[in-house]
Amino acid sequence: MTAPFRVPTPPDLADRLGSPDALVRLDGVAKTYPARRGAAPVAALDGIDLSLRRGAVLGVIGRSGAGKSTLIRLVNGLERPSRGRVVVDGAEISSLPEAALRRERRGIGMIFQHFNLLSSRTAAENVAFPLEIAGAERAAIRARVDELLDLVGLTQQRDRYPAELSGGQKQRVGIARALATNPKVLLSDEATSALDPETTGAILDLLGRINRDLGLTILLITHEMSVIRAIAHEVAVLENGRIAESGDVFEVFTRPRAAITRSFLDRETGRALPPVLAAQLRPEGQGETNVLRITFRGPHATDPVLAQLAREGGVEACILSGTVDEIAGRPFGTLVVGVSAAPGVTARAQAFLAARQLGVEVLGSLPASAWPIPPSAPSSSGRPDVA
Template identity: 70%
Template sequence: MGEDERRLPSADRASERDPLIRIEGVSKRYPAGANGEPVAALSDVNLGVASGSVLGVIGRSGAGKSTLIRLLNGLEKPTEGRVVVDGAEVSSLDERRLRDVRRRIGMVFQHFNLLASRTASGNVALPLEIAGVPRAAIRAQVAELLDLVGLADKRDRYPAELSGGQKQRVGIARALATGPKVLLSDEATSALDPETTRAILDLLARINRDLGLTIVLITHEMSVIRAIADQVAVLEHGRIVEGGAVFDVFTRPQTEITRALLAGEMGLRLPPSLAERLRPEAGPGTATVLRITFRGEHATDPIVARLAREMGIEANILSGTVDEIGGQPFGSLIVALPPGPDVAARASAFLSARDLAVDPVGYLAPAIGRSRHVA
């Protein structure tokens, strides 16, 4: 993979205007694993994140997400490359100077990491106490932060008395205590139920909007990326395999891993009775299955009707959705085409000529007792 392909194009272009975070040629290798070879957690990663933007980093377990976030806050040093946050090269600082930089980097954890012996206000106050802020100023700032996250009435409650969502709000308030420019979120919603997750993401979006914080979200859930991020980077085996504006990546994914991560989020799952009939290769009587993605002004086009009217190809809709990302509409359909030597090629050419993305899904075997291609 060439250097241009490894970069996150849209995020890099934004960072050229107003860079706050730059990851340049970063690789991270750990000591020898079970086979005696060094373990490569990250390989030649390049990222640029604009000030005030939200970057979502997504990948499966073991993709390198946690290593990346530990490099950003200086808990790890890269084997190669540079990590620059707000003008400071985090990867080259000694411990004393690193402490100063970390005051500009807030951290929100998956399992909250609150001190059980301290109240909500005591947990939020901790970084301010460590920084030597006067007590009166601490009290005022803690009260303001707890009000910001909607927990002014819970200031004297201990973590054991708080719900998961309330604990995470305390964690967010604590991360904001030192007035950071960057907020790092490491799977901050994965331990929460869907309703609480939405509330926390709404809070983070408001913090990004009102305070102008730059946020980097580490997650394995595309729904989190879609809800809040401007840009997305997809990690696989320690490399960025795809990246750019969320709308572009979601509606025109370029890699198999991205398509797999998007499958549920984009309403592209087939019903089980159809999925079990899907085959990777064509066979007698199989229907070609295509995924069609509509963007922008084409999101509500009656394309299936036009395909039948203009090309004489009757496509059966197996699954579909019409939605929007960041206010931009998009639609997705999975359709089955009738058997025939050139039907799929003709249909794909017709659709592609109308600026629709067309991706092969597989081949649908006939239902038992039926010879037609319909489901």
């Protein structure tokens, strides 16, 4: 008998990502947990409007307590919203009776931070478990398990127990198990948080390949912007149970609007000052050196801008920190620089950079003692004085 849970032929990637069809949608969702032992009720989520396009990867990021885990539990029906609707592929998960909800959950795969494998079952038996529950025939189960273990690179480990596997191998088993019933959407709840950086990269590469090759829609929960950057197409930033900011990953990373988004990015993308300088930062105009943060994106992202700023704009800049990277296949960089706080210098630098479609903001000022940077004051000609 042919296996009933075959992976479908992936649709064209451009068509998938261009489709307005939302596979997962949360409309006005709120979740409040009742009071316990005299404590006040806890509002975990409040007024969440969110959609996940079919075939896309959406990353939801937030600090501990922001409501991330509650959100993902609402999507798979482990929690019911206090208000609003949760819809997955046309089915209103939030209002289904228990029997119907169990059927719908077969189309929602889930991978966990701590793997949640059955210790008494081998890797192959863990992958087979959801198929057994679904009532698939033995031959179909074996064929599907073989297919999935090959997909995640664990064919040689099929008969090993979880205690005999590394953390990365356990998570690969978890991914294979989540794919067993050919789900419509894959939910990832901090799936790389318990792994070392190298293993994290390998798991994210695997998830990205699954999205590309199988056309699988993925919703991932994380507290790390590096995870979002690695595989997500879109991002939503949660803060205190509300969405602070959402949109295309490149747009959010390069033009963050919310303070919490900027704080995440400061740690991950070279936007922040070195701690020794950040501790001495003063409001603009109260030091000898003004500190500018330049965001490189668009057609001038790879231009020698600082050299042009000195040569054509008459402003010398000293690099304090920075990074050059690629986000969603597009060049992006950040430089934090110091320029003279002499009258007119900062404004001229800002105008020069803005004219080249680069982002620029003044972070503050540093005293002369903060760093050995003596940017030249401009001469009357608008050029730096040169001895």
